[in-house]
Amino acid sequence: MGEDGEVSEAGLTPDGYGDLLAQLKAHVRGARLKATRAVNTELLVLYWNIGRAILDRQDAQGWGTKVVERLAADLRAEFPDMRGFSRSNLHYMRTAAGSWSREAFVQQPVGQLPWGHITTLIDKLDDPALRDWYAAAAVDHGWSRAVLTHQIRTQLDRRVGAAPTNFNEHLPPGDSDLAHQLVRDPYVFDFLDINERVAERELEAALMSRLQRFLLELGHGFAFAGRQYHFTAGGDDFYIDLLFFNWIQSRFVVVELKVGKFEPEYLGKLGFYVSWVDDNLRDHTQHAPTIGILLCAGRNDQVVRYSLAGTTAPLAVADYTYDTLPAPVRELVPTDDDLATAVAETITNLDSHT
Structure with a gap:
């Protein structure tokens, strides 16, 4: 049994093994976190590019919403293993591209959020400044999507x-x-x-x-x-x-x-x-x-x-x-005092008619 209380197949654990293992675990966790962030960034860039392409073509040629539905079906057929090509998601991509520049979308706090958080910002808020405020708060505090929704609903910014x-x-x-x-x-x-x-x-x-x-x-x-x-x-x-x-x-x-x-x-x-x-x-x-x-x-x-x-x-x-x-x-619901007053008035009216 070594200092760290671990036994290897070769016998006693060498001195410092526990420290080395902890160091390597930290490296692995850090690399996995960086990889996850890199994947998220690439996904957001892809979604922004798709949204921008749709937006530009609609602006230039007047394409309607039916084209988005057809694009969604064709993309799902071409990439059956990829999620995210639903009609509603393509509309989110289009809105995102119209709401943020590519640089802002990647470099500002919104670019550090999962796509689900971004769709929540789009759904719940119309003001670009408020979207950025809640995006920054969500990144700073590590809010889940449910917490983000709650904070928006209760108007935390105010x-x-x-x-x-x-x-x-x-x-x-x-x-x-x-x-x-x-x-x-x-x-x-x-x-x-x-x-x-x-x-x-x-x-x-x-x-x-x-x-x-x-x-x-x-x-x-x-x-x-x-x-x-x-x-x-x-x-x-x-x-x-x-x-x-x-x-x-x-x-x-x-x-x-x-x-x-x-x-x-x-x-x-x-x-x-x-x-x-x-x-x-x-x-x-x-x-x-x-x-x-x-x-x-x-x-x-x-x-x-x-x-x-x-x-x-x-x-x-x-x-x-x-x-x-x-x-x-x-504001439309009567208070206890309102109800008490109404009851008193009702009793008075009844007494006056008897």
């Missing part, structure tokens, strides 16, 4: 950095910009199986039961550090709802949950928690300043603005929703 904060006043300029990237508004918890009003602890438990989806919604680089994180100050006990560490920015993030509308006093406790974490958990030689995020179900932005001005801790206030209905539909 939610990042949209929450009111006091980061500009209490963090250095560069760090303030980074901290804004960690905050969304609103947070969308549509993965929760919650159909009625819940207590804060029930909401917290529901989020923890789906921690992976919760971390995804929080953003890239979040690691879970604790739920109801206990600490003492001067002999008194305190509990932080949720504590996270963002390893990309190397900072602690304190999250407090409120099931109701924002109240100014909420920021006092959150600021206290942030100050304690900053003094007791943060390594000031390595970690960026701690920030706090208050998640609440509704807010008055003017009240939030005055409340943030009254604290020195770097805090953000964001809405959250677990309603899966699209906003235009959700």
Whole structure:
């Protein structure tokens, strides 16, 4: 038995064999990754060339969509072992060639995505700038196609950095910009199986039961550090709802949950928690300043603005929703207060007729 605990057919494993094997495995994995990327690039170039040829011929000679259908059938007949020559896919190729130049298609982030991601961008987005924004985010964060679809559906581009904060006043300029990237508004918890009003602890438990989806919604680089994180100050006990560490920015993030509308006093406790974490958990030689995020179900932005001005801790206030209905539909659905008012009016009308 050698140092690595392995036995070869010739007898004992020679010294350093384990290190050599690990090195070769890394080389093989790297080569396979490069080969996969090269194949993907070649496939995308092929698809772009096909799309460009169709687009040019249609523009020059006025060919209609029937020609695309015939091309799809002929290409499938000529290359029966190749997938991707369906009529719909040829239309995607044509759209891709009309949306990106060849250089942009290969050299920009979109050229690093699988074809399925690109068809999702084409299907879900008409704005070229938004397509490029989501392509870059998908590459940076390694989103699957399903995650990309979810982020587009929940309009992540509009939610990042949209929450009111006091980061500009209490963090250095560069760090303030980074901290804004960690905050969304609103947070969308549509993965929760919650159909009625819940207590804060029930909401917290529901989020923890789906921690992976919760971390995804929080953003890239979040690691879970604790739920109801206990600490003492001067002999008194305190509990932080949720504590996270963002390893990309190397900072602690304190999250407090409120099931109701924002109240100014909420920021006092959150600021206290942030100050304690900053003094007791943060390594000031390595970690960026701690920030706090208050998640609440509704807010008055003017009240939030005055409340943030009254604290020195770097805090953000964001809405959250677990309603899966699209906003235009959700606005048409009566609230609990609407229903209560309607019932009361109905009873009054009945009484007046009796």
